Amino acid sequence: MVAPAPTHFTPSRAPLAVVLKGLDKSFGEGDSRTHVLKHTQFDARLGELLMLVGPSGCGKTTLLSILAGTLVADGGEINVLGYRLHEMKSGPITKFRSNHIGFIFQQFNLIPTLTVAENVSVPLLIQGVSVTKAEKKARELLAVVGIPEKADDRPVKLSGGQQQRVAIARALVHEPPLLVCDEPTSALDSENGQHVMEILRTIARQETRTVIVVTHDPRIYKFADRMAEMEDGRILRVLQSPAEIAAAHINF
Amino acid sequence: MYRLALKMLFGDHAKYLMLISGITFSTLLMAQGASLFCGIMSWTFATLRNSRAAIWVADPKVEQVNDTKPLRDTDVNRVRSVRNVAWAAPLFSSTIQARLLDGSFKLIQLVGIDATTFAGAPAKMLRGRLEDLRLPNTVIIDDLGVERLSEGRSRPIDVGDVFEINDREARIVGICRAYRSFFGGPYVYTTYDRAVQYAPTQRKMLSFILAAPQPGRDPHAVAHEIERETGLRAFTESEFIWSTMWWYVKNTGIPFNVGTLVLLGFIVGTVISGQTFYAFVHENTRNLGALKAMGASTWKLCSMLILQSLAVGFIGYGVGIGAVALLGNFLLGLGKVPFLLLWQIPVIVGVAVFFICAISAVLGILRIARLEPAIVFRG
Numbered sequence: 266m267v268a269p270a271p272t273h274f275t276p277s278r279a280p281l282a283v284v285l286k287g288l289d290k291s292f293g294e295g296d297s298r299t300h301v302l303k304h305t306q307f308d309a310r311l312g313e314l315l316m317l318v319g320p321s322g323c324g325k326t327t328l329l330s331i332l333a334g335t336l337v338a339d340g341g342e343i344n345v346l347g348y349r350l351h352e353m354k355s356g357p358i359t360k361f362r363s364n365h366i367g368f369i370f371q372q373f374n375l376i377p378t379l380t381v382a383e384n385v386s387v388p389l390l391i392q393g394v395s396v397t398k399a400e401k402k403a404r405e406l407l408a409v410v411g412i413p414e415k416a417d418d419r420p421v422k423l424s425g426g427q428q429q430r431v432a433i434a435r436a437l438v439h440e441p442p443l444l445v446c447d448e449p450t451s452a453l454d455s456e457n458g459q460h461v462m463e464i465l466r467t468i469a470r471q472e473t474r475t476v477i478v479v480t481h482d483p484r485i486y487k488f489a490d491r492m493a494e495m496e497d498g499r500i501l502r503v504l505q506s507p508a509e510i511a512a513a514h515i516n517f
Numbered sequence: 518m519y520r521l522a523l524k525m526l527f528g529d530h531a532k533y534l535m536l537i538s539g540i541t542f543s544t545l546l547m548a549q550g551a552s553l554f555c556g557i558m559s560w561t562f563a564t565l566r567n568s569r570a571a572i573w574v575a576d577p578k579v580e581q582v583n584d585t586k587p588l589r590d591t592d593v594n595r596v597r598s599v600r601n602v603a604w605a606a607p608l609f610s611s612t613i614q615a616r617l618l619d620g621s622f623k624l625i626q627l628v629g630i631d632a633t634t635f636a637g638a639p640a641k642m643l644r645g646r647l648e649d650l651r652l653p654n655t656v657i658i659d660d661l662g663v664e665r666l667s668e669g670r671s672r673p674i675d676v677g678d679v680f681e682i683n684d685r686e687a688r689i690v691g692i693c694r695a696y697r698s699f700f701g702g703p704y705v706y707t708t709y710d711r712a713v714q715y716a717p718t719q720r721k722m723l724s725f726i727l728a729a730p731q732p733g734r735d736p737h738a739v740a741h742e743i744e745r746e747t748g749l750r751a752f753t754e755s756e757f758i759w760s761t762m763w764w765y766v767k768n769t770g771i772p773f774n775v776g777t778l779v780l781l782g783f784i785v786g787t788v789i790s791g792q793t794f795y796a797f798v799h800e801n802t803r804n805l806g807a808l809k810a811m812g813a814s815t816w817k818l819c820s821m822l823i824l825q826s827l828a829v830g831f832i833g834y835g836v837g838i839g840a841v842a843l844l845g846n847f848l849l850g851l852g853k854v855p856f857l858l859l860w861q862i863p864v865i866v867g868v869a870v871f872f873i874c875a876i877s878a879v880l881g882i883l884r885i886a887r888l889e890p891a892i893v894f895r896g
Contacts, residue, residue: 326894335810335890356814362890363812370893374807378528379521390518391812447894 281344282443282475283309283332288341290327301327302338303498311442314469314476314488319495325479326447328495332477333366333445334358346442363391367436369465371448373428375420381407381431382416388439399438406434410464426457433464444468446478450485462488486510518813522821523828525801532800533829535793540833541840543786543873544866548841550778551862556855557771562761563696564610565754567704568628568637570727571736573757574605574743577750581764582757583699585610587721588749595747596726601739605728606631609712612700616681619669624702625662627682629712636727639706645676645691650708656687659695662703682715697855783869790833791877794826798881803893810890822881830874837870838863 290302301324309315317325330336331343334350343350346365350358367388375384385403390396407413410430412423420428429449436444446465450458462485469476469490478489486492492504492513504510527533559566564582565573574596576586596605609629614622630637630650638647639657649655658666658674667674674680679688687705695704707715713722728751730739740751752760766772798805805818841858848854 330891330894333810335894359809359812359814361812362810366812368807368810368893370807372803374803374893376521376525376801376804378525383521383524387521387808388811390521391808391817396520 280311281308282311282346283307283477284342284344285328285332286342286344288328288331288343289339290324290331290336291339301498302331302341304341305499307332307493307500309475309477309491311475312470312473313490314466314478316486316489316492317477317479317495318481318486318492319501321481323495324498325495329445329447329477329479333368333443334362363388364439365441365443367439367441367444369429369432369436369444369446369449371451373420373425373432373452375428375431375435377419377421380417380419381412381423384420384431385434385438387435388441392439402438403434406438407431409437410434424457425453426460429453429457429461430464433461433468437468442474444474444476446476446480448480448482449478450480450482455484458482458485518817518821519824522824525804525821526797526825526828529797532793532797536790536797536829537833537836539786539789539793540830540870540873541837542789543782544834544837544870545840545844546782546785547779547869548838548858548862548866549844550775550782551866552841552845552856552858553778553854554771554775555857555859555862557699557775558762558765559857560697560699560855561765562758563698563704564626564628565758565761566696567639568608568610568630568727569640570608570637570754571730572602572728572740572743572751572753574726574728574747574749574751575724577748579750581761582610582725583761584764585724587719588723588726589721590723592723592747592749593726596728596743596749599739599743599746601731601734601742603729603731604634604636605726606634606636607709607723608637608725608727609709609716609722610724611716612702613682613716615666615687615705616684617666617669618680621668623665623668624700625666625682625705626698626700626702627712627715628704628706629709630706631727632708632710639693639695639704641694643692643694645689647691649690650706652688652690654686654688654711655690655707656682656711657691657693657706658689659693659704661695661697662705663692665703683717685715687715783873786870786873787876790829790873791880794829794877795880795884797825798822798884802884802888805885806888806890806892809885809888810893815886818885819878819882822885823878826874826878826881829877830870834867834870838866 285307288302288305291298291300293299319325331338332345348361382400382403385406386399389399389402404416407416410433412427412430415423415427449461465476466488468474489510492510494501504513562582576588579586593605593607596602611627612624613627615625616622632651635647650657663673666680676689679686730736736753740753743751845856845858848856
């Protein structure tokens with residue numbers, strides 16, 4: 266199981282892991298062109314769990330995709346972990362993703378024909394690590410997320426909560442400093458959602474990683490160290506502490 | 518990653534079986550069609566294979582071995598007199614009807630060979646002696662003849678039994694092995710002089726003159742010499758085989774029909790495996806997108822797809838060729854269907870299967886190349 270999180274943590278003093286400045290992104294052509302991000306500013310610190318919230322269509326997922334290097338912005342600066350992504354070509358960005366980013370998806374995106382351990386080992390295999398080493402590390406991570414006994418099962422045999430734990434293990438197996446999570450609890454019941462968020466918060470604090478979570482789910486707001494509220498392609502405000510978040514009574 | 522690629526393929530049992538079935542069926546159709554074509558073609562020049570001779574001399578208008586225009590008997594001596602010809606012998610070849618014991622008739626391929634040299638005689642005797650053909654009213658039949666000419670008898674026809682050819686007695690003195698004729702009738706061998714008695718009388722009866730060059734002489738050059746000095750047409754054995762096959766290719770619908778079968782096999786294979794592969798990639802779009810997001814390069818994903826495609830092609834091809842070999846073995850056992858699986862057929866079909874796999878992989882690659890890794894963040 267995951268070790269208990271340290272009680273003292275002050276993210277505001279930690280260095281910046283993600284800095285986005287003047288970010289623009291639009292989709293479509295001509296009259297159907299939609300500006301999704303409008304000169305957006307955003308930052309996230311090492312060692313914090315930052316939630317990105319806002320109504321549907323406000324640009325949260327687009328922002329997450331751009332800072333994770335899976336989508337190219339039309340303009341602006343994207344500094345992630347010291348890399349200036351807006352100046353990098355596609356090949357180095359792919360390499361950057363494989364070494365520095367862990368992904369947790371809404372629909373888990375586990376490959377159904379592979380075992381759980383094989384699914385977890387995928388990021389290491391992408392990096393060129395041998396199958397034996399990758400699977401050994403994968404089993405260690407499955408123990409960390411509390412499901413070591415499921416290593417040889419297929420994902421289809423697992424509950425939603427267990428599948429998301431597998432996805433977390435996969436996101437962590439190559440020890441990335443930045444985790445991006447897209448609606449990690451939306452496909453889970455309340456209890457499993459709480460478990461998953463506990464794991465993510467512990468990871469963020471214990472490993473001095475940055476965890477950025479896009480969510481709609483008010484049940485998990487309490488796990489955030491900071492919260493950025495988006496509306497109409499811009500960051501509306503940033504709530505700087507759990508107390509501010511609790512007081513804001515945000516709901517979408 | 519390549520191990521995972523294969524596990525992704527083999528793990529999706531329905532798609533995997535569909536892909537293998539498509540390639541197997543395609544291989545089966547192409548190889549079986551081509552073998553059938555080669556088998557039919559080999560039947561067209563069976564007389565050439567049965568009566569081996571280095572040089573075949575025929576009327577100048579003759580293009581193939583089953584369509585003869587008789588020569589004069591004196592032409593044999595004209596060929597013998599050509600420089601560098603070691604020997605020349607007459608050969609009669611024609612389809613004719615044999616009357617069986619029960620009064621029914623069967624088509625036979627009557628071959629009359631030179632009684633002195635036995636030039637053009639069957640290569641392998643199963644029973645009896647070739648020399649017994651010198652006895653009166655004697656013939657040698659092939660193993661197909663045993664089957665065909667036994668109708669109406671209580672036991673299979675054998676050495677010592679008698680049937681009629683053109684109201685004349687034909688006593689069997691031997692049974693030989695012979696390649697199957699294009700018209701399906703069994704080969705019946707006798708001497709040239711007796712063959713012209715069995716056959717309905719015509720002004721000229723000599724079908725071919727078999728000849729051989731002097732030792733060390735090039736058959737092509739000697740055939741050329743025969744043509745120049747006699748005005749007849751002289752083929753080397755391989756020239757006559759190709760000339761016969763081309764005649765059937767140009768003048769019959771066989772290549773078109775079999776070619777359609779082969780083309781159908783190619784199209785079916787391409788459509789089934791291409792469509793299934795595309796569906797396989799389509800259904801795995803989110804997983805492939807996730808792999809791309811996690812840092813797998815487009816080239817890596819494409820090479821995984823190529824590996825999957827080649828794996829399917831290799832297995833499907835192996836099963837298909839194996840099935841063709843079994844089918845061929847079964848058909849040859851029946852002895853009634855033309856089937857010749859030359860080594861070139863698996864090679865050519867293998868190349869075609871490779872193209873099918875390449876087309877299938879390209880369809881998937883086009884999709885992967887356009888795939889944005891950000892797709893995994895869309896709901």
